[in-house]
Amino acid sequence: MRTATGVTGASSCPFEATRTAGRATPRVTRVAASSDQAQVAVLGASGYTGAEITRLLALHPRINVRAITSERSAGQPFRKTFPHLRESFFKSDSADSVMNLELTKVEDVNWDQVDSVFCCLPHGTTQEIIAGLPRSKKVVDLSADFRLKDVDVYAKWYGAAHKAPDLQREAVYGLTEFKRKEVGSASLVANPGCYPTSIQLPLVPLLEKGLITAEDLIIDAKSGVSGAGRGAKQSNLYVEIAEGMNSYGITSHRHVPEVEQQLEEVAGGPVRVSFTPHLMPFSRGMQSTIYVKMADGVSVEDLRARLEERFEDEAFVHVLPAGEIPHTRFVRGSNHCVLGVYEDRLEGRAIIVSVIDNLVKGASGQAMQNMNLMLGLPEDTGLMQIPMFP
Amino acid sequence: MRTATGVTGASSCPFEATRTAGRATPRVTRVAASSDQAQVAVLGASGYTGAEITRLLALHPRINVRAITSERSAGQPFRKTFPHLRESFFKSDSADSVMNLELTKVEDVNWDQVDSVFCCLPHGTTQEIIAGLPRSKKVVDLSADFRLKDVDVYAKWYGAAHKAPDLQREAVYGLTEFKRKEVGSASLVANPGCYPTSIQLPLVPLLEKGLITAEDLIIDAKSGVSGAGRGAKQSNLYVEIAEGMNSYGITSHRHVPEVEQQLEEVAGGPVRVSFTPHLMPFSRGMQSTIYVKMADGVSVEDLRARLEERFEDEAFVHVLPAGEIPHTRFVRGSNHCVLGVYEDRLEGRAIIVSVIDNLVKGASGQAMQNMNLMLGLPEDTGLMQIPMFP
Amino acid sequence: MRTATGVTGASSCPFEATRTAGRATPRVTRVAASSDQAQVAVLGASGYTGAEITRLLALHPRINVRAITSERSAGQPFRKTFPHLRESFFKSDSADSVMNLELTKVEDVNWDQVDSVFCCLPHGTTQEIIAGLPRSKKVVDLSADFRLKDVDVYAKWYGAAHKAPDLQREAVYGLTEFKRKEVGSASLVANPGCYPTSIQLPLVPLLEKGLITAEDLIIDAKSGVSGAGRGAKQSNLYVEIAEGMNSYGITSHRHVPEVEQQLEEVAGGPVRVSFTPHLMPFSRGMQSTIYVKMADGVSVEDLRARLEERFEDEAFVHVLPAGEIPHTRFVRGSNHCVLGVYEDRLEGRAIIVSVIDNLVKGASGQAMQNMNLMLGLPEDTGLMQIPMFP
């Protein structure tokens, strides 16, 4: 029970209610600020996902941030780390609270004041820190630490044994559109990776219905460079990135086992994917171009119809009509995913394009979506940013 | 009286009320949607300022868009012109209305359904179209057509006699922070140019108090390329703009007479400015670096203190403490202006840096600010976007 | 015989001589300017490929440009069209000659002064203009007009019957590395498209030896926006392109039949490819990421070994060792192609990455390579630019 913050239990999720109200495009009642505010800590707040959560909070009326941490910048005011964020920019009193805080070390957080946590720490260190938190806290973890169910798979891809296997078992994999119920009652949500989000949104509904085969899934993915984080690395300097592109981590990117695990869940058997990520000369945005083999007798129209039907009631996933092609610009700064499906010249094959903003639906936006569900709030609270173009 | 739309008279501007409430940073009561919606037309909606007004409307609860026009794209649905805007992206019912409309020609607007107008047409054609509108409509005009008071100055810089000199006399120059009262009771507001907005915000308070001289004002200004509009010009192609920069319109840019006219209003005598604009390889953002001569005995600290005092109660203008420097990234996507003041090595001189987003405070955001005042709404309704970084 | 200009016959190609000299990396004797200069016209010189040919000519000692044409800019000096090119920038007297010319219409070229032609005109109009030239001229055509051998395929993809079918039959498809001999004795060379160049360089040697199957060739290609030309189109404005990306022309791009035709030549049977191009936010550069199925018993190492062996003596094609990945930045501004071959997670499959500069090896550089062969000059004359990074 969460009487302290007054948010209603996850069992009466108002978003679910709205969803069943029968509108093709669900609208959410505006949520007013109330005395029942969630008291949140943001761990690892000085990276790009931390900045993005703060931006989203500006339109969120029901979350108070009580603590923000950064190992490197502890002791600094937040706006030294993100000078584009200043107290005076915020209109909502709840979001404003972020700006009155100073960054601290994780160990200096007063957990009595906090009931929920966004964890934006690097993988590896995350698992120990979350294991050390009071179990009563609701946690959305943006790292990779709790995404892989199988500890052996984890050990293989991350080169070390998992340090909190119990928590790993308990964690809910939070691709919101597919795990709404589980997220609503979870204590610990493993927020999906950006690539896996863009890939699963179209593939899960198709595999689920057997419309495409689990073999020969070829994913050519492109990501903006903010996905590489804010650490000072030569390879991410402006001069090294601008006006060019490159593949990286061919066959060895750590999002591969996450994608395969989740697709196997619906395919009902082993899935292997070909996955080649590409680093793009832009800050935000992600596209997965996915080459699939259709099951016998299935047409491109069948694929599109299935996706349309599956996402008809979803606020954040949109299927384009035949002939229209998504751009990453269509979703920049928003929590939306836009999908397109196309004939291939190779018989029996189809091409799927999926675009998201890697920092929003691919990270902080989906984290907020999950947190809203965990707090019993409408799922899209604070997420009404429409895409920014230009 | 505006009983038709139910908005309150401009005389009881709620924003003014908030401003006097004594808080350093005014906060606005959230405005709920009501049955008293303004019914608005956006003329010339297919350019970048039109797209930006639509983006801002998504968070505005009190404006219904009833008509959108585009001479070239009439007959098309809006999302064909701006595919990043789709009905399903909008959460607020009022903004959503934009997406249900089809672009028409101006002559096909049903003026009975409209009480207010954002006019985003090119200068030259604007004056005739506005002159042809029913006089009862409230108009914010984003073109240059009504900014210059003196018809001779207009004729000289624009190469033709003004076609609506009566309206020109009546129009209020809407740099909101300096003209709040006049805007509140105006029928026609000439929305300031982007460069002039970034220049006047720091210079007006300083000239007003005689802290800087009206001579030797040297302005080196830099603008993102969205300021050049959405027309298909070779010189604005990606390949022509990326990875380089250039000055343009040296001494001959049409924002010069606008700046001089407005500075003369407070300087109490003739003002000439040196103004050199530069085209930058980015979409949004604007910086004016201004080199000023201080009056005898005045220090840089005096300048900063004056600006701090003048903008203390303003929601959208911010003065940085000594030693901090604004970046255009600090305001991207928001209606904010950030100012910094610095010592020069030349004795008696100071350097002022002013940054805005040219599409927001430099165009559509300020237009919304003005429209809010004209409608008797809190000035920052729909303008709570915080800067987007990354 | 070409005694007029004094270039030696194609039969004694000095480059071929060098190639057989047994060096792993062929070096070319520096070519000195001589009285035996080729007299060249550049038709359609005001686009990006025209600018690029001029840049390359600056280091070319044996070509004099006698005529440059542009339908739209006829009558202007060249540097009005390309102000980055000024007479005084050129060090070589031959290249310098370009800058002394004025753009004319094609019909005003004095053909008596010209023996060779770079044709950079848009497809469709090209075929008629080339058909109208004196047959004695050597022509490298950069358009698509003479690339497709089969007039029915041409008609299907270009929507009109070919107007010079005789010439089409005669034209040599000039992917230099594979057609050296034919190019050397050709009168009309159809310069390959940029995508097809990047695709054929790795695939032809592999298909030729049966190391990969002709089925299931999936090509995910990415191009810089200069490939879209210098025409003023809204969709290529800086604001529309920067900070984002998109697929386009899925399954319907006109480079598809060109690729299929050329692969069929070596595969000995019908070839269909899946080809999805993507528009990138950079000016120059192109990557094709190619997903191939290996023949039974073939390994990734076999593929790499074949490419290494095939390109060992080539000046412009380079195969990276295992584990290294090409970036488009590795070739910017140069005529080089860099290839990498990788294991796929899907059994029996491999991934090939091929990068070129779309304006150089993908257009003007390869055109120069072909012209050099036609003129009996060392193939890399004027092409010694090394990649520009940063």
Place this chain on the structure above:
Amino acid sequence: MRTATGVTGASSCPFEATRTAGRATPRVTRVAASSDQAQVAVLGASGYTGAEITRLLALHPRINVRAITSERSAGQPFRKTFPHLRESFFKSDSADSVMNLELTKVEDVNWDQVDSVFCCLPHGTTQEIIAGLPRSKKVVDLSADFRLKDVDVYAKWYGAAHKAPDLQREAVYGLTEFKRKEVGSASLVANPGCYPTSIQLPLVPLLEKGLITAEDLIIDAKSGVSGAGRGAKQSNLYVEIAEGMNSYGITSHRHVPEVEQQLEEVAGGPVRVSFTPHLMPFSRGMQSTIYVKMADGVSVEDLRARLEERFEDEAFVHVLPAGEIPHTRFVRGSNHCVLGVYEDRLEGRAIIVSVIDNLVKGASGQAMQNMNLMLGLPEDTGLMQIPMFP
């Protein structure tokens, strides 16, 4: 005497000879490779200026690189540091030699094999290392260490006493166009900073003739981010730089004393400048927009005429006709500087625009120009790259 390497003495500089030959635009006889090669070391070769020197060497027939150093990357092959440079890309045998070398520490250079040095080390450490070299070596130093004549000024701006004051006195400040004779006979050349180069080229000839006043020189300068070096700093990440700009180092940039020192040399009295640098979202390129006060009776045409006359015989400095405006794109990748002069609206004032490529004329290109003079070679050997656009 330099009989060891066979280059002729600086007293018979062939470039000077060409210059007096009376051509408006000097052309240089092509220099053929000979057995008389300079044997050069590049210290600090792993930064952007090191990469750029290597790029220029590819077209330089008379320099053999015998040693390249990097403290951090010692032991690595050069192409690991700059994978865009591979042995096989180089056509000239002399440049090729770079690629056969491995990076070492400075202390491991075999100085017996080397007669000349490009020093690209960071300032502060440079002075000690150069002081430790055998005095017979010819050195072009790209750091700031030997640019300031006055040790007190040095100490004030760099916060420490100079460690090689004797060498500092001896060093020649190498703004080539103004110091040709001194450079030709120098042992140690202090290569100018990028900003100072772009500023002095127009101002020195004007101050020299008293056409502008030494007061009220206001310089608003803009630099590409490659000027900030290749070190991994958060503030230079792509995400932090793209799509925005900012001023930095207002009044405190270390190029200020360098500019003032050099202008004083021709002004014949103390000079103070207002200097505000701006960081631009592009890799290469620099513009200084300079606001000057003309002497009594002097016109803008007088300024332009003076610059035209002064630079008439120069290969790398170009003055645009009235009405034309330089872009940084006009010089990208080349050693050129382009200048424009404009009326100001403020009476008695003028505006000067100066563009260079910060990595070429602002660093490695000018270093090569200086080295050529020191070696008795034509000044533009290896510098025939024309600007790369797109």
